[in-house]
Amino acid sequence: MSTPLEIYVAGLRNAHAMENQALAIMHPQVSRIKHYPEMAERLDQHVVETEGQLTRLDRLLDKTGSSHSSLKDTALSIGGTLAALGHSMAPDEIVKNSFANFAFENYEIAAYKSLLALAEQVADDEAISLLQHNLDEEIAMSEWLDSAIEPLTLRYASLSDSATEAKK
Template sequence: MAVADETRTIFVTGLKNAHAMENQALSIMKPQVSRIENYPEVATRLEAHIRETEGQIQRLEAILSGLSESNSALKDMALSMGGSMAAISHSMAGDEIVKNSLANFAFENYEIAAYKSLLTIAELGNFPAATAGLKANLDEEVAMADWLDHNLRSLTMKFASLKEAGAPAKI
């Protein structure tokens, strides 16, 4: 296999993995947002990021289609199931909102790394048509990670305050 073919294979595999990763993100965020009661600012931001993630999936599908490829249904299903299990496990925690925020921050940074890698492969493999969509996805992930980073302190303080007051602080 020629070097250009190897680079294309790496790129397509990365795109399929990113598509599955974004489906996993949806399977994590949707249950979270449906359970939030005392943190409307978190629910609002998660709802917005769910819409962004749906757009990211569409961008990835367009990039794959432009390469005459499609997503991997098996990868999508496997990672979605994993995301659902993670969401279920957090729902049993007394500090669910805090655990979700920590996990979301970690996942956003994973997504950022994935898109930076994909952009590098797009450059190496000379796939300029993919750059704008990947950069848009990266920018949205960076914005979400920044939001989580800037709101973790106030969310944790609100959680502790509600717990101290005897109010339901879990979600």
């Protein structure tokens, strides 16, 4: 049986790997976007936020006397890279990426809500503040993506009607 602290530390490690996966998904997307500058700009901003989230998670792991799992980080980064590569072959790459990003942001939201519950259980007040910061950034990104899906889809359709390469 695991103690609440052990479950919490495992959750921090999982969140660290999850954020590395997010970076592996976003970096290739940003580098490929041509006709959707608002998406590129928001993804760039979220890359910076995600790097800050990793720093906060490292701080919390250090505080528990632990560190991130290199194996989990690497495995999920590879998975993220493969996911981004898979969409790059689709004619509607930008639309598929927006769907996948929205789903991933909501996964991250759920993960941080779970971690916050565990941080409260182990009475780690500093962690509550740092994890709430991460959660707030994920919620903001999810809300932005939610509001962007329809206009992005319509822009893709409009560009597809012209001779412009609309996929990115």
